Amino acid sequence: MKIVIAGAGVVGESLCSELSAEGNDVILIEKEEKILNKIVENYDITGLVGNGASYETLLEAGTDTADIFIAATESDELNIISSIVAKKIGTKFTIARVRNPEYSSNMQFVRKELGISFMINPELEAAKSIANKLMFPFALSVENFFGQRAGFISIKVEKDSFLNGMQLKQLEFNPKDKVIICTVRRGENIFIPSGDFTILEGDIVHIAGSKESVHKFYDKIEKSNLKINSALLVGGGTISHYLIGKLLENRINVKVIENNKERAEKLSEAYPKAIVIRGDEADQEFLMQERISNYDATAVLTDSDEENAVITMFVNSITNSKLITKMSRTLLIPMLEKNTRTSAVVPKKVISDMIISVVRSKANMRGSTMSFLYRIENQVEFITFEINENSNAIDIPLKDLKIKKGMLIASILRNGKMIFPGGSDVIKCNDSVMVVTTASSIEDFDDILE
Known part of the structure; x- marks a missing residue:
């Protein structure tokens, strides 16, 4: 496919890397020539110096014949304008990154009236991710799929866990409470386990199921039943x-510390039920005065990665609360995760994965449409496909399907009902199917078949 990207920031570079590696014809527009040249040298793409909202620049980039246009600059207004222009001159599908809450509240109007195909908000998606993590305080990651009907969590197996030393086939469930262990990470290796696989202390297991069954399984693992009632x-x-x-919707008491007067005042006006304190977020004495150690959870969300890292290490040293840290880049994450209990959230990676999912779905016109994509350290992908009548897997018992190694059909959503399939189950047209795979560049459900 021909894909034009405006903006060579972290998101733009990530998209150039992945989309070009998957064989797409990628053209990158960036006004800073030095930044553009660096990316063009590293990836198999074409670069064009210019303004992504300029009619002439978009024409020169070939946007009029492009399959997809992605506006990923740091400016919401530029992204909206460039997407509108790209759509008007002929691009089939447009994607705009929009961060401002004022625009986000009107996304439906903007999409319908201005013709932008897909709008994505990294900060909103990051907030959703953090809220999910606070529902499972001991989980390493939490995601929802099947339109919020189902979810999966990752848990580290402790020495005293009932999972330690257990073979998967020994797990017993009531049918309505069944979950599936999709992957197991052991050291640097990731496995898609069979029934004979034995879970050991230190393993990180990824568990999928209906939201209710995942909650029940989580409560069984984490017997402390810690609930998040307050968050800083x-x-x-x-x-x-x-x-x-x-958080307020979930009846969690919230306090916010913000140094900027205007920001603090806006938050206070928007959320009168939250406590908003103006002060230096990096002042350790001030944080102690605000009783930081008394909160069940702390989310470190300043605009500086370096400041977030320092604050995270300080909070980690004085409290056992659930700790979440925002990172704009991934450079510091291994150090933080090794030396603290924090769970890192990278907004730009979240939206990069979402855009890749959309692009792959548009590339595929065969048997299915990708509707969800989640990655674990670029080693494992969790993908949901909407199956249509062209798939070669329809009405064939799963035991008779020749599925490639490193692939797992984890669950099926049919008419609003979750199915954890066995060998006799079949896939039907219009099913939503969750696939777990260690392969990359899966665009169609039938790609998992030999």
Whole structure:
């Protein structure tokens, strides 16, 4: 496919890397020539110096014949304008990154009236991710799929866990409470386990199921039943704006510390039920005065990765609360995760994965449409496909399907009902199917077949 990208920031570079590696014809527009040249040298793409909202620049980039246009600059307004222009001159599908809450509240109007095919908000998606993590305080990651009907979590197996030393085939469930262990990470290796696989202490297991069954299984593993009743947000930026509302909806008491007067006042006006304190987020004495150790959870969300890392290490040293840290880049994450209990959230990676999912779905016109994509360290992908009548897997018992190694059909959603399939189950037209795979560049459900 021909894909034009405007903006050579972290998201733009990530998209260039992955989309070009998957064989797409990628053209990158960037006004800073030095930045553009660096990316063009590293990846198999074409570069064009210019303004992504300029009619002439978009024409020169060939946007009029492009399959997809992605606006990923740092400016919401530029992204919206460039997507509108690209659509008007002939691009089939347009994607715009939009972060401002004022625009996000009108996404449906903007999409319908202005013709932008897909709008994505990294801060909103990050807030959703953080809110999910706080529902499972001991989980390493939490995601929803099948339109929020189902979810999966990752848990580290402790020495005293009932999972330690257990073969998967020994797990017993009531049919309505069944979950599936999709993957197991042991050291540097990731396995898609069979029934004979034995779970050991230190393994990180990824568990999928209906939201209710995942909750029950989580409570069985984590017998402490810790609930998050209070949360301290260090930094009052856009993520905090979205996150406060979600936490208050879940009846969690919220305090926010923000140094900027204007930001603090806006949050206080928008959320009168939250406590907003103006002060230096990096001042350790001030954080102690605000009783940071008394909160069940702390989310470190300032605009600086370096400041977030320092604050995270300080909070980690004085409290056992659930700790979540926002990172704009991935450079510091291994150090933080090795030396603290934090769970890192990278908004730009979240939306990069979402855009890749959309692009792959548009590339595929054969047997299915990709509707969800989640990655684990670029080693495992969790993908949901909407099956149509062209698939070669329809009405064939799963035991008779020749599925490639490193692939697992984890679950099926049919008419609103979750199915954890056995060998006699079949896939029907219009099913939503969750696939777990260690392969990359899977675009169609039938790609898992030999």
